[in-house]
Amino acid sequence: MEDFIKKCPKVELHAHLNGSLSIETLQKLAIIKYGKSNSRFKELCDDFRNFEDHSMSECFQKFKFAHELTSTLECLREATLLAIKEFSEDNVVYLELRTTPKSTEEMSKRDYLENVLLAIKKASEDYPNILVKLLPSIDRSQGLDSAEEMFSLVLDFLEDDRFKDIIKGIDLSGNPTVGNFGVYKNLLVRAREASLKLALHCGEVENPSEITEMIEFGMDRCGHGTFISGENFELLKEKKIPVECCLSSNVVCGTVKNFNEHHFKRLLDANHPVVICTDDLGIFNSNLSSELTIAFNTFSLTIDDLRKVITNAVNCSFAAEEDKSDILKKIEAFFI
Numbered sequence: 001m002e003d004f005i006k007k008c009p010k011v012e013l014h015a016h017l018n019g020s021l022s023i024e025t026l027q028k029l030a031i032i033k034y035g036k037s038n039s040r041f042k043e044l045c046d047d048f049r050n051f052e053d054h055s056m057s058e059c060f061q062k063f064k065f066a067h068e069l070t071s072t073l074e075c076l077r078e079a080t081l082l083a084i085k086e087f088s089e090d091n092v093v094y095l096e097l098r099t100t101p102k103s104t105e106e107m108s109k110r111d112y113l114e115n116v117l118l119a120i121k122k123a124s125e126d127y128p129n130i131l132v133k134l135l136p137s138i139d140r141s142q143g144l145d146s147a148e149e150m151f152s153l154v155l156d157f158l159e160d161d162r163f164k165d166i167i168k169g170i171d172l173s174g175n176p177t178v179g180n181f182g183v184y185k186n187l188l189v190r191a192r193e194a195s196l197k198l199a200l201h202c203g204e205v206e207n208p209s210e211i212t213e214m215i216e217f218g219m220d221r222c223g224h225g226t227f228i229s230g231e232n233f234e235l236l237k238e239k240k241i242p243v244e245c246c247l248s249s250n251v252v253c254g255t256v257k258n259f260n261e262h263h264f265k266r267l268l269d270a271n272h273p274v275v276i277c278t279d280d281l282g283i284f285n286s287n288l289s290s291e292l293t294i295a296f297n298t299f300s301l302t303i304d305d306l307r308k309v310i311t312n313a314v315n316c317s318f319a320a321e322e323d324k325s326d327i328l329k330k331i332e333a334f335f336i
Ligand SMILES: CNc1ncnc2c1ncn2[C@@H]1O[C@H](COP(=O)(O)O)[C@@H](O)[C@H]1O
Pocket: 016, 017, 018, 019, 059, 063, 098, 099, 100, 137, 139, 173, 174, 175, 176, 201, 204, 249, 253, 279, 280
């Protein structure tokens, strides 16, 4: 089955750029940045792979490693290209990447966003089998000023003919135990008015009042949705908000005890639009094929279920209608 899933054309809707850098990619970046790799790098890799207390904070510590290696423009462009290459090698035919623009000694946030967009354009030539879109992220732990700065860059790039078709929406992410949603509402309203879609991390940790506030506000897709229950779950269903489930991410971060208890099955059984995503394949040492294989095996899915989950992903993607129908054709042809 693993082989069948690997060959299947797939759609990835929830992938953070810096979390999607495999160990091999990080190693290549380390060589570009520091010259030859050394034994310290191996230690860092071992550290990176080991999870001791399965907590959200441990997971967030690990991003620092990737961020250090994407702090130059050359490394950032290369990281973006390599991430896309690896998704393409896994037969992902449509990818929505998300990332929070950062400023470093070598670049401004504008440089960051522009260079990620340039790398996505380059990837369309180097890896023509995968169509890539970008959802710039608000990091909820960084506060409103930082989000406003990012949003004004996004508005500028939406006016730029080179990039306007690449940016499809806004992601709200970042450590869910820090910051609060309400602060970003007004900005998100303006994003909607600019025709951007909203993919919001919601209910990754237990916070019922924030979950209610977010679902009432509305979103085009919900990231994780782990702790959405009771009336909030009913409201989610009523509003038919698709949920992006990230199995390994939730189990490794300790928000779901084990794969068997993952809410993915509850959503699938409720016939709710649900998709499987990787979140941070570098951090969780997985890829989309392995996440789908975990879902298939854990929940004894049928081929029809698999087809449904992958088709759901196309339908709730932020792709243009004609791109959606091209992708659906590829998937249909595979399942015949
Ligand atoms: C594990 N669950 C998660 N929950 C919330 N936010 C997450 C996340 N995983 C990743 N991110 C967000 O994505 C950033 C890394 O990619 P970029 O530097 O933006 O490319 C993290 O710093 C965090 O803000």
